[in-house]
Amino acid sequence: MPSGGITFHGVCKTFSGRGKTIEALRDMSLSCPSGSFTAIIGPSGCGKSTAMRIALGLEDADKGAVLIEDREPQDATRAGLTGVAFQDAALLPWRSVRQNVEVPLEVLRKNIRDFAPDVQHLIELVGLKGYENALPGELSGGMRQRVAIARALVTRPRVLFMDEPFGALDQILRRQMNLELQRIWQESQATAFLVTHGIDEAVFLADRIAVMSANPGRLSVVIDVPFERPRKPELFSDPAFHALCDKVAEVLHGGQ
Amino acid sequence: MPSGGITFHGVCKTFSGRGKTIEALRDMSLSCPSGSFTAIIGPSGCGKSTAMRIALGLEDADKGAVLIEDREPQDATRAGLTGVAFQDAALLPWRSVRQNVEVPLEVLRKNIRDFAPDVQHLIELVGLKGYENALPGELSGGMRQRVAIARALVTRPRVLFMDEPFGALDQILRRQMNLELQRIWQESQATAFLVTHGIDEAVFLADRIAVMSANPGRLSVVIDVPFERPRKPELFSDPAFHALCDKVAEVLHGGQ
Amino acid sequence: ASPFAMQASWINDAEFAGYFLGLDKGYYADEGLDMSYASGGPDVIPESTIITGRADLTLTTPDTTIKAISEQGAPFKIIGTQYQKNPIGIVSLKSNPINKPEDLVGKTLAVPPVNVISVEAMLKLNGIDKADVNIVPYAYDPTPLIKGEIDASLDFTTNVPFTISQQGAEATSFLLYDFGFTIFNDTVVVTEETLKTKRKELVGWLRASRRGWEENFVDPTVWPPKWADSWFKGTGRTIENEIYFNKAQQPLVESPNGIFSMAEDDIEACLTALGQIGINGSRDMFDTTLLEEI
Amino acid sequence: MAGNKQWAAPLRNVVALLLVWEVVGRLDLIADGALPGVSEILIGLWNDRSDYPLHVWETLKASGLGFVIGNLLGVVAGIFFVLIPVSLRVFRGLNIAIFALPPIAIAPILSLTLSGLTPRVVLAALGCYFVTMTATVIGLSQSDSRAADLIRVYGGSNWLIMRMVQFRSALPSILSGLRVAAPNAVLGAILAEFGGGGRWGLGAYLLGSLGRAEPERLWGIGVVATLIAGLAYGVFALMSHRFVGASRAVTMNMSVPEKAGDEQSRPLSSILAGAMAVLLPFLFWWAFIRLLDVPAMISKTPIGVVEYLFFSPAAQSAQERLIAALWETLPITGIGLLCGLTFAFLLAISSRLFPGFLRAFMPVALVTQTMPLVALTPLLVLLLGRGTSLTLWVTISVTFFPAFVILAQGISMVPRATRELAMAYGASAGQELRIITIPASMPYLFAATRLTVPRALLGVMIAEWLATGKGLGNLLNQSRGYMDYGMIWTVAALSVILAVVFYQLVVVVERRVLQRMGMSTAE
Numbered sequence A, B: 001m002p003s004g005g006i007t008f009h010g011v012c013k014t015f016s017g018r019g020k021t022i023e024a025l026r027d028m029s030l031s032c033p034s035g036s037f038t039a040i041i042g043p044s045g046c047g048k049s050t051a052m053r054i055a056l057g058l059e060d061a062d063k064g065a066v067l068i069e070d071r072e073p074q075d076a077t078r079a080g081l082t083g084v085a086f087q088d089a090a091l092l093p094w095r096s097v098r099q100n101v102e103v104p105l106e107v108l109r110k111n112i113r114d115f116a117p118d119v120q121h122l123i124e125l126v127g128l129k130g131y132e133n134a135l136p137g138e139l140s141g142g143m144r145q146r147v148a149i150a151r152a153l154v155t156r157p158r159v160l161f162m163d164e165p166f167g168a169l170d171q172i173l174r175r176q177m178n179l180e181l182q183r184i185w186q187e188s189q190a191t192a193f194l195v196t197h198g199i200d201e202a203v204f205l206a207d208r209i210a211v212m213s214a215n216p217g218r219l220s221v222v223i224d225v226p227f228e229r230p231r232k233p234e235l236f237s238d239p240a241f242h243a244l245c246d247k248v249a250e251v252l253h254g255g256q
Numbered sequence C: 001a002s003p004f005a006m007q008a009s010w011i012n013d014a015e016f017a018g019y020f021l022g023l024d025k026g027y028y029a030d031e032g033l034d035m036s037y038a039s040g041g042p043d044v045i046p047e048s049t050i051i052t053g054r055a056d057l058t059l060t061t062p063d064t065t066i067k068a069i070s071e072q073g074a075p076f077k078i079i080g081t082q083y084q085k086n087p088i089g090i091v092s093l094k095s096n097p098i099n100k101p102e103d104l105v106g107k108t109l110a111v112p113p114v115n116v117i118s119v120e121a122m123l124k125l126n127g128i129d130k131a132d133v134n135i136v137p138y139a140y141d142p143t144p145l146i147k148g149e150i151d152a153s154l155d156f157t158t159n160v161p162f163t164i165s166q167q168g169a170e171a172t173s174f175l176l177y178d179f180g181f182t183i184f185n186d187t188v189v190v191t192e193e194t195l196k197t198k199r200k201e202l203v204g205w206l207r208a209s210r211r212g213w214e215e216n217f218v219d220p221t222v223w224p225p226k227w228a229d230s231w232f233k234g235t236g237r238t239i240e241n242e243i244y245f246n247k248a249q250q251p252l253v254e255s256p257n258g259i260f261s262m263a264e265d266d267i268e269a270c271l272t273a274l275g276q277i278g279i280n281g282s283r284d285m286f287d288t289t290l291l292e293e294i
Numbered sequence D: 001m002a003g004n005k006q007w008a009a010p011l012r013n014v015v016a017l018l019l020v021w022e023v024v025g026r027l028d029l030i031a032d033g034a035l036p037g038v039s040e041i042l043i044g045l046w047n048d049r050s051d052y053p054l055h056v057w058e059t060l061k062a063s064g065l066g067f068v069i070g071n072l073l074g075v076v077a078g079i080f081f082v083l084i085p086v087s088l089r090v091f092r093g094l095n096i097a098i099f100a101l102p103p104i105a106i107a108p109i110l111s112l113t114l115s116g117l118t119p120r121v122v123l124a125a126l127g128c129y130f131v132t133m134t135a136t137v138i139g140l141s142q143s144d145s146r147a148a149d150l151i152r153v154y155g156g157s158n159w160l161i162m163r164m165v166q167f168r169s170a171l172p173s174i175l176s177g178l179r180v181a182a183p184n185a186v187l188g189a190i191l192a193e194f195g196g197g198g199r200w201g202l203g204a205y206l207l208g209s210l211g212r213a214e215p216e217r218l219w220g221i222g223v224v225a226t227l228i229a230g231l232a233y234g235v236f237a238l239m240s241h242r243f244v245g246a247s248r249a250v251t252m253n254m255s256v257p258e259k260a261g262d263e264q265s266r267p268l269s270s271i272l273a274g275a276m277a278v279l280l281p282f283l284f285w286w287a288f289i290r291l292l293d294v295p296a297m298i299s300k301t302p303i304g305v306v307e308y309l310f311f312s313p314a315a316q317s318a319q320e321r322l323i324a325a326l327w328e329t330l331p332i333t334g335i336g337l338l339c340g341l342t343f344a345f346l347l348a349i350s351s352r353l354f355p356g357f358l359r360a361f362m363p364v365a366l367v368t369q370t371m372p373l374v375a376l377t378p379l380l381v382l383l384l385g386r387g388t389s390l391t392l393w394v395t396i397s398v399t400f401f402p403a404f405v406i407l408a409q410g411i412s413m414v415p416r417a418t419r420e421l422a423m424a425y426g427a428s429a430g431q432e433l434r435i436i437t438i439p440a441s442m443p444y445l446f447a448a449t450r451l452t453v454p455r456a457l458l459g460v461m462i463a464e465w466l467a468t469g470k471g472l473g474n475l476l477n478q479s480r481g482y483m484d485y486g487m488i489w490t491v492a493a494l495s496v497i498l499a500v501v502f503y504q505l506v507v508v509v510e511r512r513v514l515q516r517m518g519m520s521t522a523e
């Protein structure tokens, strides 16, 4: 059933590490329709990053499969459909901020000059104007994370994966980035997959919140978020918003 | 004037990086009395980590000085007075979780066997029981951060520095860790210096919140937190708590 | 003129004066030879160059050549010899002289590893147990001898004594030849193939070379200075050294029958001496007929 | 100002060193004057100034060409080996053979089969290839897997990862390979010049000068050679100094490499690769002889060696001599190996602890790498005698340098963030090294060990050949004089086989240790 977006079909993944054998994902099935915004929330170590890495083809599932826009992960990434921000910023230390943002363009063999205004715009969007030529080693933790956010957006991806992209940001910046992300996502009609620990962030941004639980890592429930788009900052103080947040928190708590 | 705790005396620090010259700290003066809990909050890139690094003797101030328990940073660290959790977990990838927690003990030439129960207790405290022998590479982002927290506490430091130690944790775990941190801090009567982006976390934990602002990085205001100790989880739903949080947010917002 | 390649056994020094002279004076051209001359060095094994056809003719030490013929069936013929008497000898300082094999007992003697068997043969011929002499490697530099780290070394007696005198010491030496190890040196060697196909050229080479050597020995001090900027340029050696060498080698090269000649009893002596070290040559490895055609 | 300060201390040390040398040399304090004073060397250089230009030019040509070719091959091969890991195993035997072949064994063959400049270029290139290849492989394989993941999620191929991430992050390491290659190339060219019978080149000049018993001349030649090598070294050191800062990861990469577990899962291909590793050197050996059409008397094919050693009339005596020589050589090789490694390791550590001292020591180290040992032999013999201490000295000087440079490189690549953990607890420099830097540079430590091991045997053989007159080195040299090519090839093959065995031992230990530490191996 071709559907676009991202589909997890009964994905299982077990790691046999030094500590012990860990069932990181048990039979995870989830479909994120094309153009939807899905937030993944769950306790630390429940397999969120693992799910994302499998979806990106960085890790092989033991069982099951993931399709991105009805394609194998490798095909989708190669076609330039995806954008990614990892949990760890993963910047190339010898490249300046601008050059780091340009990495995906280079990989996809885009003409970098054509994208120069985009790149500049994104750098300014994440508040790094003036730091275009700085090296990652000269940035603060939050600044590095912001470079990674700009980099994830630079290819105008059809499918956007983000693993706790705002974890190291202060609340104000975080809210700003939330709003920007919503805008960009709406404009581009991309499918978004956001791993986050911020319940409010999840509720504010997502159409659907996938709540996971740990040991074994599995999907426990998917909660729909009914609020209209575009969502305004005021939503953060809406009682209905808080009620939903509480509900998510409860599920999360129960799931543990 | 010997006072113990941590004292910043007119600390200035300018970086001349590739991007440009950055005034990371301008004339920062702050004293954290012995046994107090100070939270540092401020926008990304305002110099929080820099201040902490100067206090630990990892970076030299251009002007001014920091004293820890009335000593030079290098003396204080060498005497085993300090405990640190960096913004980046900075685990040693070749060491197991347990061995990573033991690093400070090794540096301070403690007998590791004597501390074995402590180490085990801390590992369990951060929820990593069963992962004692895992390598950092086999852990999730949040789990790594928790190892770093355990490591910061293992020497029972007189002065505890933590740079966003809970950034990668989910809210429930974060709350748990907040409570544990309060308990440990109270028991040990240590001086705590916590860099955080969580306003609620800062208000919940700290005696005083130092709000910083950026460009140039400087201390803008210090807000006292009057709530009684020990603070209970219920405090999070207290209107007075929310009021103070709003006040901090406002200062933070204004300062930008 | 027909091309003809000669491989020498060492770097350009007085040891090869006759050939330089012959080349400079056009004696080889007179014989219809377009002669090319290649200097040698420690890694140049002369016999190898004639097998591979890089050279038509080469100068060798007969022990190596005869061993190769007898043990490996190498197709070599010795058609003449530059040195009637091998200039290799035991060199020592006058202050700690070693004048005969017996004096070596209990001493340290530096010998190039390739010559160890020769020394052992000489010791045996003189009734000395080789275990009584401490033999160590020798690598071209006489400094350890001058500084007394070793008592004697095996080297060209035509050459080292000069160096030693330059360093303010005085040398004494004796030839292995004079104590029973009666071999030629710088024997003129060609392959059997060359002998067959280039006989005329070989005779021409012998004739031209003999002319060169004879003229050189008229006054051995004359020619080396003339080559300061040609043959001897940049060798790192001095002209005085070459003059000394040239003078010292004269009695070892000259022969009543003409330079390069190999008298029957000398061949016999050479074979006997080599037999002492287990190198079993025979008369047919030498071909003296070309010498007769000069 | 900071720049001034950075150079002041090493400069002072260099000047002090030269002064001590001058005094010691002038007063004939060392080996009864066998070590000349600095000024005596300079005066000698001035007196000989008309001799040098042509010699230097020849050496420059040969070593420069060899340097370019050898390093190009090294880097390209390194990239190839990392892209296709199984090829590294297949080529291992050949690689080590190239590195471990005693120059005294191959130089005559080269000067016999090639002509003109080529033997010199080949020997110079051979001196570069393995070091640079190893440095390239270690650099590429230690690059940050997080960055590779980033390229991969945008569909980047392995080749693109190589281009965008691995190559750049390996640059400092490759440059350190080039630094080691510089003296190797010069020495290789000089050795070929020394033996090959040409008239020009510093090696030829050295050969003619050796008989003069004038240490000033020998040191003059050594100094000029060192200057050539030092210039190249300096250029690459500067470059790598510029690159290293931005190549170092900002935060430590904690990911565990995927297990190189295909060994267990695919035993067949593993055995096949192993077999190829053993076969390939023999194949090349055989092809070399066939292609260059070396006469059968000189060239021995692998079968020829077996025949020589077991079935020829001389077999009995050959075996006896070989075993006796081996018995003399092997034990000291083990000791020399340990000494060389220890020395390299201590130096590498002091590069962190006493950078000023090290910068002053570097020229001395370079001299030991460029000065042909044959020119140093009289001095060494006078100082150390002809026993074990000389053998150890020679072995150390032949082995320590590549190991030291690669290891120091690895140490300099440890992310600051990781070191700061120890510093934040007031760790002493020594503690920091022990707890953080040394374990973190473990892959480099093993790469360094792999560079040392095959050379140890060579060092011992050179000492035997030049001074002690024992063992395999002596046997090899004697055989050369007697055109005993059966023995020459046998000793060469045996020393290669021994080197491969030593190397393989290191590889086994390396795999186990690095796997336990969750680090990626470069082998």
Ligand SMILES: Nc1ncnc2c1ncn2[C@@H]1O[C@H](COP(=O)(O)OP(=O)(O)OP(=O)(O)O)[C@@H](O)[C@H]1O
Pocket (backbone or CB within 6 Å): A015, A016, A017, A018, A022, A023, A024, A042, A043, A044, A045, A046, A047, A048, A049, A050, A051, A087, A217, B137, B138, B139, B140, B141, B142, B143, B168, D256
């Ligand atoms: N390479 C690995 N080897 C062994 N175990 C692993 C590996 N990677 C992940 N795991 C385990 O899989 C589980 C899920 O890890 P994952 O990184 O997906 O968690 P997460 O949900 O992203 O957590 P966090 O919010 O803390 O980042 C964890 O228990 C972790 O220990």
Ligand SMILES: Nc1ncnc2c1ncn2[C@@H]1O[C@H](COP(=O)(O)OP(=O)(O)OP(=O)(O)O)[C@@H](O)[C@H]1O
Pocket (backbone or CB within 6 Å): A137, A138, A139, A140, A141, A142, A143, A168, B015, B016, B017, B022, B023, B024, B042, B043, B044, B045, B046, B047, B048, B049, B050, B051, B087, B217
């Ligand atoms: N090594 C360096 N070289 C140049 N500039 C630096 C360096 N380290 C920090 N800076 C600059 O100093 C400023 C303060 O950095 P710092 O890391 O202290 O910020 P921070 O308050 O911790 O921010 P965050 O919350 O994002 O971690 C930033 O603008 C950063 O670019």
Ligand SMILES: Cc1ncc(C[n+]2csc(CCO)c2C)c(N)n1
Pocket (backbone or CB within 6 Å): C009, C010, C013, C015, C061, C088, C112, C114, C115, C156, C159
């Ligand atoms: C001056 C001088 N020194 C060394 C040699 C080289 N060499 C040629 S033969 C031989 C002895 C071996 O039998 C040696 C050492 C030379 N030719 N002339």
Ligand SMILES: [Mg+2]
Pocket (backbone or CB within 6 Å): A048, A049, A050, A087, A163, B140, B141, B142
């Ligand atoms: Mg994660």
Ligand SMILES: [Mg+2]
Pocket (backbone or CB within 6 Å): A140, A141, A142, B048, B049, B050, B087, B163
């Ligand atoms: Mg910070």
